[in-house]
Amino acid sequence: MIEAVEGGWWYATFLANRRLAVNFYSDPDFMPRRLGTRLDLWQQMVGETRFISRWIESAGYQISDPPRIASAGTVWLENAAGPDWLAVGDAAVSFDPLSAHGMTTALWTGNEAAEAVALALTGHGAALDSYAARLRLGVEQYDRERRQIYAREIRFTHHPFWQRRQKPIDHRA
Ligand SMILES: Cc1cc2nc3c(=O)[nH]c(=O)nc-3n(C[C@H](O)[C@H](O)[C@H](O)COP(=O)(O)OP(=O)(O)OC[C@H]3O[C@@H](n4cnc5c(N)ncnc54)[C@H](O)[C@@H]3O)c2cc1C
Structure with a gap:
């Protein structure tokens, strides 16, 4: 399941070992500090989603680990x-x-x-x-x-996360 939000987008899926993987894709400047050690913050962020949180709950799963932070840039x-x-x-x-x-x-x-x-x-x-x-x-x-x-x-065009992705990639980066 994919859900777009103001500052990024969520992705949740069941893995073959019956674990649930939940990812949030955003930019570093929109992420709360020390999120990688803050289970409470992560649970709050997941809880604020409209569809992902309901889907997780209806499947009987709970978020039990803080996220691992990794680059997924191009x-x-x-x-x-x-x-x-x-x-x-x-x-x-x-x-x-x-x-x-x-x-x-x-x-x-x-x-x-x-x-x-x-x-x-x-x-x-x-x-x-x-x-x-x-x-x-x-x-x-x-x-x-x-x-x-x-x-x-088109709902979040005011937010820099979506605005940045309207520009061509900086080939010098
Ligand atoms: C969580 C996640 C979800 C993804 N979901 C999707 C998706 O839904 N759809 C999609 O298209 N893509 C997805 N991707 C991306 C996709 O998995 C990768 O783009 C793809 O696997 C790249 O293939 P590759 O062969 O280049 O590298 P890899 O699949 O990373 O293979 C490289 C291999 O080399 C081995 N290796 C590394 N160093 C050495 C060494 N020194 N000696 C010997 N072996 C070594 C590694 O162990 C690994 O097995 C996802 C990636 C991640 C991390």
Whole structure:
């Protein structure tokens, strides 16, 4: 289940081991201080959601641990290949989780990389550079799609979390 709120969005799912995973995606400047050690604050934040909290309650679950804080930002290598190496999957580019691009990109880059290596081994010197260029195009396309996805949420356009995601990614970051 996904729920958009003013300062970000929530994601909750059942895992194979019957545990419940609850994530909140936001920006560091909107997160309460020391949230990673504050179970009470985390429970309060979950409690303030409209759908996620009801869903958790109706399934008979309780939030028993504070959250682990981790970066889920979009990062990529400007150049995903060199003379005798290339990067694939998350090592080359990791996308905003809302895009759900992680698995498909891992598979796509795996395929593309294998073909590039095969070509390079048969004397096509530009194959690795061409792979890196295709990846850069993929990042640009993702950037456009990401803005379209975030633009669909029209209730919170006043909030910087949503405003920031209307701007192209800063390629110098
Ligand atoms: C909580 C969570 C939820 C996600 N949900 C989704 C989703 O719903 N849909 C989606 O598309 N994507 C999702 N993703 C993203 C997706 O899982 C990743 O983008 C994808 O798995 C990347 O694949 P990869 O092969 O590049 O890297 P990984 O899957 O991370 O594989 C890298 C492997 O290399 C191993 N390794 C690391 N270092 C070494 C070393 N030195 N020697 C040997 N092995 C090493 C690691 O143990 C790991 O097994 C999610 C990610 C997370 C963390």
